[in-house]
Amino acid sequence: MNWLDTLLQGVLLGGLYALFAAGLSLVFGIMRLVNLAHGDLIVLAAFLILLLVSSLGLDPFIAALIAAPLMFAIGWLLQYHLLNRTLGKDVLPPLLVTFGLSIVIQNGLLEAFTADSRRISVGSLETASLQLGSINAGLMPLLTFGSAVVVIVALNQLIYRTALGRAFRATSDDVVTAGLMGIRPNSIFAIATGLAMMIVTIAALYLGMRANFDPTAGPARLIYAFEAVIIGGLGSLWGTLAGGIILGLAQTIGAAVNPEWQILAGHLAFLIVLLLRPRGLFPRAVD
Amino acid sequence: MTTGLETMTSDSQADQDWRIETGTRLSRAFSFVCLVAFAALAVAPLLLSRGVVQDLFFILTMLTLAQSWNLLAGYAGLISVGQQLFVGCGAYALFGLVILAGLDPIFAIPLAGVSAMLIAVPTAFFAFRLYGPYFAIGTWVIAEVGRLLLAQWKALGGGTGTSLPRDATRDMLGISLLEDWFGMRAAAAADALSFWLALIVAAITIALVYKLLRSRQGLGLAAVRDNETAARALGVDARRLKTMIYLLTAFITGIIGALIYLQKARISPDAAFSLTDWTAYVIFITVIGGIGTIEGPILGVLVFFFLQNAFSAYGSWYLLALGALAVVTMLFAPRGLWGLISDRTGFELFPVRRLLRGGLVVPNEKGGPNG
Numbered sequence: 001m002n003w004l005d006t007l008l009q010g011v012l013l014g015g016l017y018a019l020f021a022a023g024l025s026l027v028f029g030i031m032r033l034v035n036l037a038h039g040d041l042i043v044l045a046a047f048l049i050l051l052l053v054s055s056l057g058l059d060p061f062i063a064a065l066i067a068a069p070l071m072f073a074i075g076w077l078l079q080y081h082l083l084n085r086t087l088g089k090d091v092l093p094p095l096l097v098t099f100g101l102s103i104v105i106q107n108g109l110l111e112a113f114t115a116d117s118r119r120i121s122v123g124s125l126e127t128a129s130l131q132l133g134s135i136n137a138g139l140m141p142l143l144t145f146g147s148a149v150v151v152i153v154a155l156n157q158l159i160y161r162t163a164l165g166r167a168f169r170a171t172s173d174d175v176v177t178a179g180l181m182g183i184r185p186n187s188i189f190a191i192a193t194g195l196a197m198m199i200v201t202i203a204a205l206y207l208g209m210r211a212n213f214d215p216t217a218g219p220a221r222l223i224y225a226f227e228a229v230i231i232g233g234l235g236s237l238w239g240t241l242a243g244g245i246i247l248g249l250a251q252t253i254g255a256a257v258n259p260e261w262q263i264l265a266g267h268l269a270f271l272i273v274l275l276l277r278p279r280g281l282f283p284r285a286v287d
Numbered sequence: 288m289t290t291g292l293e294t295m296t297s298d299s300q301a302d303q304d305w306r307i308e309t310g311t312r313l314s315r316a317f318s319f320v321c322l323v324a325f326a327a328l329a330v331a332p333l334l335l336s337r338g339v340v341q342d343l344f345f346i347l348t349m350l351t352l353a354q355s356w357n358l359l360a361g362y363a364g365l366i367s368v369g370q371q372l373f374v375g376c377g378a379y380a381l382f383g384l385v386i387l388a389g390l391d392p393i394f395a396i397p398l399a400g401v402s403a404m405l406i407a408v409p410t411a412f413f414a415f416r417l418y419g420p421y422f423a424i425g426t427w428v429i430a431e432v433g434r435l436l437l438a439q440w441k442a443l444g445g446g447t448g449t450s451l452p453r454d455a456t457r458d459m460l461g462i463s464l465l466e467d468w469f470g471m472r473a474a475a476a477a478d479a480l481s482f483w484l485a486l487i488v489a490a491i492t493i494a495l496v497y498k499l500l501r502s503r504q505g506l507g508l509a510a511v512r513d514n515e516t517a518a519r520a521l522g523v524d525a526r527r528l529k530t531m532i533y534l535l536t537a538f539i540t541g542i543i544g545a546l547i548y549l550q551k552a553r554i555s556p557d558a559a560f561s562l563t564d565w566t567a568y569v570i571f572i573t574v575i576g577g578i579g580t581i582e583g584p585i586l587g588v589l590v591f592f593f594l595q596n597a598f599s600a601y602g603s604w605y606l607l608a609l610g611a612l613a614v615v616t617m618l619f620a621p622r623g624l625w626g627l628i629s630d631r632t633g634f635e636l637f638p639v640r641r642l643l644r645g646g647l648v649v650p651n652e653k654g655g656p657n658g
Contacts, residue, residue, distance in 0.1 A: 034421065082618070086617070086618070094420070095423055099613075101610070101614060103607070103610030103613075104614065106603075106606075107604070108607055110603040227428065230425075267432045274417075
């Protein structure tokens with residue numbers, strides 16, 4: 001039953017990658033902005049949760065609840081005052097500004113928290129597991145996967161059922177016309193990035209509870225998020241979850257063959273999808 | 288249409304003196320300055336201490352990396368965050384050829400450039416499938432694949448890396464000559480040799496970029512940058528141009544990677560494929576100096592070298608400030624330091640704008656130079 005176990009681990013790991021990717025996907029979908037600092041913002045949120053847990057002695061889940069509005073504020077301010085200035089026809093300014101930002105966050109975290117790797121401790125939950133027929137599934141991976149599904153359902157509801165979601169879709173389709181209809185794109189963009197940062201907080205919570213992280217862990221998270229988005233196809237959140245699952249499966253299968261091949265196997269899966277289906281498996285958006 | 292064309296031809300035949308050129312008086316004076324600077328740098332290893340020569344080597348290699356990234360991102364619109372792939376591949380090709388095949392490093396360097404270019408062929412195939420910003424992360428992923436694959440190459444030390452045997456650099460072509468002629472010690476002679484190679488590569492790169500920008504291809508490139516659809520409608524093969532530039536910069540970057548690691552004599556996958564060293568610094572140099580100009584990276588590398596010397600002891604604070612400086616530059620002076628200077632003074636040291644010169648100026652005649 002070893003293989004079945006590996007497959008389940010892979011699928012559940014995909015939940016974490018989908019959480020990394022959902023925020024990236026949301027921001028790209030609405031304002032065509034690829035935030036190269038996305039991974040570093042996840043790590044920043046993880047340190048924020050860690051800080052709340054260690055200084056106030058809070059439960060990590062409560063700490064994430066407090067961190068989420070803080071991250072929303074960071075995202076809102078970042079977008080409104082910095083990134084909105086870079087948006088335009090040219091793709092160069094947003095890329096270079098977020099790349100610079102990524103270096104700034106990484107080194108800021110290094111100064112504040114040193115290069116030691118950390119972990120958010122949750123006691124017995126870390127090792128708890130559920131018996132599913134003949135195989136065991138860790139409670140934490142199950143919880144991660146469940147959260148990813150909840151986040152995606154909630155985001156879809158928000159985008160397709162609410163006034164805010166309508167404004168998101170309108171600005172995504174045509175900024176100028178949306179502006180004529182009384183929508184202020186700059187503040188819509190800021191809210192979207194704020195929301196993305198709340199998803200980032202959830203991703204950071206599970207990242208921190210499941211594995212060690214350090215200030216330089218950001219770029220790898222960005223790459224996993226990006227791979228999940230591209231494998232799944234742009235513009236589809238369920239596609240992003242599928243992309244995360246494929247990436248997670250590839251990594252766990254690779255690791256089962258040879259532990260050194262874990263990351264490489266994920267990248268290769270990404271390249272194979274890019275080779276066979278350049279627009280991803282479930283594309284919705286045109287670009 | 289046809290008549291119009293005929294008129295144009297007969298006009299230009301009538302005024303034989305009209306010519307299109309890009310040079311200005313300043314640029315001609317500056318090309319003389321360049322020659323003097325090249326000559327001065329060429330004799331530097333004979334006059335200056337080894338430490339200074341190593342600093343100059345560092346400046347020249349970073350300058351060349353910045354020039355080729357600038358060609359890629361500033362002119363061809365290909366924003367790559369994965370140039371460390373070609374530095375690493377060039378460096379590993381050098382080590383492989385020297386250690387495993389016993390080749391003289393001097394011959395291995397151009398081959399390292401070729402290997403980097405060969406790697407760029409499949410890389411381009413994958414990365415060109417991704418649009419704009421996704422191209423950036425795509426190149427980064429492929430660079431990671433390169434790092435992880437080379438970490439599996441046990442003959443070259445796997446993940447921990449390996450060193451170049453001392454004999455390999457000591458017996459390099461030309462070392463004994465330098466020892467005899469200038470009484471240099473082997474180590475100093477090896478430094479001088481890598482410095483000269485870096486100087487030649489840097490000079491050729493700048494000359495090549497400048498020549499390319501003034502050529503038909505350069506015009507096509509500018510057209511693609513300004514409006515890709517319109518340029519393609521006029522018959523500019525955007526994809527072919529971009530692929531050509533991507534392969535060219537991979538070649539140059541590979542050669543520089545080989546040179547840097549010949550001088551370092553020690554390699555590891557993490558160092559050779561470092562995002563910070565070979566892409567982040569290079570991007571900062573270009574952005575701070577002025578992206579999309581040849582002058583920018585030159586100015587940028589000097590600023591970078593000064594900052595590096597003055598503040599690198601501050602470790603991550605230094606990197607933080609450098610990143611912040613690049614962000615601020617991009618927001619408030621998107622054309623960098625050189626953009627600020629040339630806006631105030633109108634200076635263009637490497638002008639690429641085509642000017643119509645000579646002949647009689649008849650101000651009232653329609654259809655004149657600007658009509």
